[in-house]
Amino acid sequence: MSARLKVCTLDDVWEGEMRVLTAGDVEVLVVNTAAGVRAYHPRCPHQAVALIDGSFDDGVITCSAHRWRFDAATGAGVNPKRCALIAYPVEVDGDDVYVDLSAVAPGAVASLT
Numbered sequence: 588m589s590a591r592l593k594v595c596t597l598d599d600v601w602e603g604e605m606r607v608l609t610a611g612d613v614e615v616l617v618v619n620t621a622a623g624v625r626a627y628h629p630r631c632p633h634q635a636v637a638l639i640d641g642s643f644d645d646g647v648i649t650c651s652a653h654r655w656r657f658d659a660a661t662g663a664g665v666n667p668k669r670c671a672l673i674a675y676p677v678e679v680d681g682d683d684v685y686v687d688l689s690a691v692a693p694g695a696v697a698s699l700t
């Protein structure tokens with residue numbers, strides 16, 4: 588079952604920015620990359636530190652805690668490579684940005700909440 592929820596409009600997150608926004612009652616990290624808008628669980632897969640406290644530069648999200656780095660377009664680990672962000676599918680409909688929270692199993696985020 589799809590759980591497509593509006594999370595923001597394109598005006599809310601400019602290209603090169605990331606913000607934590609709410610879809611329903613779930614916080615989502617919305618990142619506007621050169622490859623398009625992406626949405627991730629807002630906590631780092633290492634020790635669940637808030638990714639918004641890190642940086643987003645040159646297409647890479649860097650966690651503030653231990654400097655793990657992630658490709659903002661895919662969520663894949665840059666350093667280390669064996670990790671990845673939990674990604675939510677995104678649809679842009681006009682200016683509205685939707686995320687599908689049902690695409691990620693609840694157990695996948697349990698350790699990050």
Ligand code: FES
Nearest residue numbers: 631633634650653
């Ligand atoms: S908590 Fe993010 S790198 Fe350690």
